[in-house]
Amino acid sequence: MEDYQARQDLLEAVQGMVASGLVTGTSGNVSLRLDDQRVLITPTGYPYDKLGPDDLPVIDMEGDQVEGELPPSSERRTHLAVFQARPEAQVVMHTHSVYVSVCAVAGLEIPPIIDELVIRVGGGVPLAEYVFPGTWELGEAAIAALGERRAVLLRNHGLLVIGRDAREALEIAQLVERLAQVFVHARLLGNVTELTPDVVRRELDMFRGQA
Ligand code: 13P
Numbered sequence: 001m002e003d004y005q006a007r008q009d010l011l012e013a014v015q016g017m018v019a020s021g022l023v024t025g026t027s028g029n030v031s032l033r034l035d036d037q038r039v040l041i042t043p044t045g046y047p048y049d050k051l052g053p054d055d056l057p058v059i060d061m062e063g064d065q066v067e068g069e070l071p072p073s074s075e076r077r078t079h080l081a082v083f084q085a086r087p088e089a090q091v092v093m094h095t096h097s098v099y100v101s102v103c104a105v106a107g108l109e110i111p112p113i114i115d116e117l118v119i120r121v122g123g124g125v126p127l128a129e130y131v132f133p134g135t136w137e138l139g140e141a142a143i144a145a146l147g148e149r150r151a152v153l154l155r156n157h158g159l160l161v162i163g164r165d166a167r168e169a170l171e172i173a174q175l176v177e178r179l180a181q182v183f184v185h186a187r188l189l190g191n192v193t194e195l196t197p198d199v200v201r202r203e204l205d206m207f208r209g210q211a
Pocket of ligand 1: 075
């Protein structure tokens, strides 16, 4: 992909993340794999409404900045660990949406409760153990919990999503926040009915069969 198109795609995902209320202020971050050596990533602590395509810094696979004026996200090591472990990942999105955070603080995974969650994410949403933000180890904890899935709750922190493109990462982050709302409310009503193992198995076949 041309770098120009990649910058546009990443910015659209950032704007969608903000418009959907998945982050507030300067929280959250998004990155896109440009090639084997380079990753485009949001700058640290920079207001999203001022962010243009040329403001996005580029880092190498060690996390060192190779292009751009603004310093890269403090979470770059976590993103890079995920890119290294998951070759299909083109985009990594990290959000702090409210119901996702409720689950991450309460220590609750989101079980397989709605069909589209299994088909798009690859099952329920697991919970990674707590690790200090911005570290390679946080990425490793996320990878360990992820398995083959495309979303993972970060304990006492937020959500991390893998997308095969920027649109998919945004859609999954939106989906998981909605499902977290459904799960929390159903739990408060006192009854969470999970999909049966047979349904989950069939839907996982659909997940794995996606082009
Ligand atoms: P950055 O502004 O450094 O990307 O950090 C924001 C954040 O959400 C950390 O979890």
